[in-house]
Amino acid sequence: AQTVTQSQPEMSVQEAETVTLSCTYDTSESDYYLFWYKQPPSRQMILVIRQEAYKQQNATENRFSVNFQKAAKSFSLKISDSQLGDAAMYFCAYRSPNTGNQFYFGTGTSLTVIP
Amino acid sequence: KAGVTQTPRYLIKTRGQQVTLSCSPISGHRSVSWYQQTPGQGLQFLFEYFSETQRNKGNFPGRFSGRQFSNSRSEMNVSTLELGDSALYLCASSDQGAGANVLTFGAGSRLTVL
Numbered sequence: 001a002q003t004v005t006q007s008q009p010e011m012s013v014q015e016a017e018t019v020t021l022s023c024t025y026d027t028s029e030s031d032y033y034l035f036w037y038k039q040p041p042s043r044q045m046i047l048v049i050r051q052e053a054y055k056q057q058n059a060t061e062n063r064f065s066v067n068f069q070k071a072a073k074s075f076s077l078k079i080s081d082s083q084l085g086d087a088a089m090y091f092c093a094y095r096s097p098n099t100g101n102q103f104y105f106g107t108g109t110s111l112t113v114i115p
Numbered sequence: 116k117a118g119v120t121q122t123p124r125y126l127i128k129t130r131g132q133q134v135t136l137s138c139s140p141i142s143g144h145r146s147v148s149w150y151q152q153t154p155g156q157g158l159q160f161l162f163e164y165f166s167e168t169q170r171n172k173g174n175f176p177g178r179f180s181g182r183q184f185s186n187s188r189s190e191m192n193v194s195t196l197e198l199g200d201s202a203l204y205l206c207a208s209s210d211q212g213a214g215a216n217v218l219t220f221g222a223g224s225r226l227t228v229l
Contacts, residue, residue, distance in 0.1 A: 044220060091158065095216075099171055101148045101163050102148070
């Protein structure tokens with residue numbers, strides 16, 4: 001089974017600053033999909049951003065961008081201009097093209113935004 | 116479009132009982148996946164149903180089962196509850212079986228086993 005590792009259980013950032021959350025994964029597949037999900041205290045998981053492994057260009061969604069390093073099996077999330085509403089648990093996830101919608105999630109990083 | 120709806124949101128059971136959780140996916144979504152979320156184990160995949168067929172199953176005992184109806188609504192059942200089954204059970208739906216599908220999650224059903 002694929003393994004997704006988030007080595008930072010907790011992170012904090014000052015409002016308006018930039019923060020980077022780390023994620024590494026282990027796979028022998030060459031084609032796969034990576035995701036960042038956000039789970040605010042209300043508990044509903046929300047997609048933040050996704051990346052297809054065959055695409056070399058890093059995905060960007062407004063203030064959120066990723067640094068995808070395929071050879072290093074690294075997929076970090078950068079949040080720019082952090083806002084109070086960004087405070088949440090962030091999960092990195094891996095999906096194989098061969099196992100339907102079975103996602104492998106990391107253990108999460110709890111992000112605190114300091115006013 | 117309405118989101119993914121899970122019922123009940125909270126429930127308390129005692130050891131040995133069984134429980135059924137329900138999930139209504141986004142209209143048009145044919146895939147429904149279930150995940151168990153606990154502080155110790157994180158998010159773990161239970162199973163996925165696509166067009167009424169179980170397509171994938173995670174590493175959980177047979178006490179955990181599910182099904183999907185023709186309208187894509189899904190239920191999961193846990194029999195002979197154990198204390199360790201206390202968790203947030205999340206349902207997620209998606210609209211295709213291939214590609215970079217996005218999982219859209221419900222708010223979850225919080226199960227407490229006493």
